[in-house]
Amino acid sequence: MALADFEDFRGYLPGMSADEMWAWIPPTITASDFPDLQLYIEYRVRLFKQKCRSMSGEELTNQINLLYETPTVGDKLTDRNLWAYKHLRALVVEIQQFVCQLEDICTYQTCKEMKATDEWQFLCASHHKPQACCAIDYMTHTLDTSISVLNSKQFFSDDNLSEESYKLIQQIARRLYRVFAHIYFNHQEQFRDFENETLLHERYKQFSVQFNLVPNANFIENLKSKKADNISMTTSQLPPKMKH
Numbered sequence: 001m002a003l004a005d006f007e008d009f010r011g012y013l014p015g016m017s018a019d020e021m022w023a024w025i026p027p028t029i030t031a032s033d034f035p036d037l038q039l040y041i042e043y044r045v046r047l048f049k050q051k052c053r054s055m056s057g058e059e060l061t062n063q064i065n066l067l068y069e070t071p072t073v074g075d076k077l078t079d080r081n082l083w084a085y086k087h088l089r090a091l092v093v094e095i096q097q098f099v100c101q102l103e104d105i106c107t108y109q110t111c112k113e114m115k116a117t118d119e120w121q122f123l124c125a126s127h128h129k130p131q132a133c134c135a136i137d138y139m140t141h142t143l144d145t146s147i148s149v150l151n152s153k154q155f156f157s158d159d160n161l162s163e164e165s166y167k168l169i170q171q172i173a174r175r176l177y178r179v180f181a182h183i184y185f186n187h188q189e190q191f192r193d194f195e196n197e198t199l200l201h202e203r204y205k206q207f208s209v210q211f212n213l214v215p216n217a218n219f220i221e222n223l224k225s226k227k228a229d230n231i232s233m234t235t236s237q238l239p240p241k242m243k244h
């Protein structure tokens with residue numbers, strides 16, 4: 001189906017309720033129907049949010065897997081690294097929207113250091129020399145740097161990705177995951193509300209596993225068990241270890 005037909009097909013009708021308008025789900029559209037992969041991803045994510053918000057467990061995992069399944073364009077299977085790159089570009093925009101919602105909640109006063117649990121303090125790598133920015137600055141700087149690197153033609157092309165560029169994606173994905181970890185451990189209400197609405201963390205985690213981007217030990221549930229260990233050692237007030 002061509003995009004023009006797609007527009008025609010949507011045809012809102014007089015008397016249609018808002019629910020009916022938004023519940024509209026188009027017939028099967030493939031990556032070949034889109035002028036580029038980035039638009040196709042946007043479309044699939046929008047559809048996913050509409051359809052899967054109330055899902056959980058295996059049903060949700062399967063739907064997320066479908067989202068990351070490498071598509072065929074024409075008769076050519078998309079380069080897997082390129083597919084991961086395009087998804088990361090889309091995810092960064094969503095993470096940015098998440099961080100924007102923390103205005104007045106995560107500040108220099110509330111979170112002087114960028115931490116998930118107390119075990120690690122993350123140094124901001126967006127500077128000539130890594131430095132200890134407060135959490136909101138760390139997140140903003142990391143997002144800005146990630147967006148600028150991901151948009152750079154110097155590192156990424158639209159055809160396929162070198163192994164070196166893929167390593168860069170791993171580095172960016174690992175640093176961005178810390179945004180989720182910080183919000184989860186320090187702003188739980190905001191984390192829960194945003195997750196209920198978007199399932200962004202669940203999608204990002206599965207994305208990271210599927211494309212081998214973030215080590216398992218960095219995931220929230222693994223940091224959580226370390227946090228429990230730390231709490232049981234109540235007498236130790238060791239300073240946090242540093243990572244960048």
Ligand SMILES: [Zn+2]
Nearest residue numbers: 106111135186
């Ligand atoms: Zn904070």
Ligand SMILES: [Zn+2]
Nearest residue numbers: 124133138141
């Ligand atoms: Zn910084």
